Amino acid sequence: MSKGGKSVSFRVPSSKLATGADAWIANRGAESASDREGGTVTALKPIKAAPAEAPKEKMSRFTIDVPESLHRRVKMQCAARGQKMADVMRDLLEREFPAS
Numbered sequence: 001m002s003k004g005g006k007s008v009s010f011r012v013p014s015s016k017l018a019t020g021a022d023a024w025i026a027n028r029g030a031e032s033a034s035d036r037e038g039g040t041v042t043a044l045k046p047i048k049a050a051p052a053e054a055p056k057e058k059m060s061r062f063t064i065d066v067p068e069s070l071h072r073r074v075k076m077q078c079a080a081r082g083q084k085m086a087d088v089m090r091d092l093l094e095r096e097f098p099a100s
Helices: 016-027 032-039 067-079 084-098
Strands: none
Touching: 067 084
């Protein structure tokens, strides 16, 4: 605290609304379609755990400069195909530079 200064403290209130919102986010998609339409959830279905994935190789990042027109074309094509640009670029690089 500085000399002659005023002390200000912040307290984050706990809220039942926040707890309810957190529960809703954790369980969204678990309610049936009829429950969603009514606005209330009457029963929750258990969420199945995703199968464990094999450890992935550590990723490294590199940046390249490309003309805006090329970036736009790649981005539009990826969006039209429902693919992520990074995944498409990784696939392209793997084809061009296969592992020995």
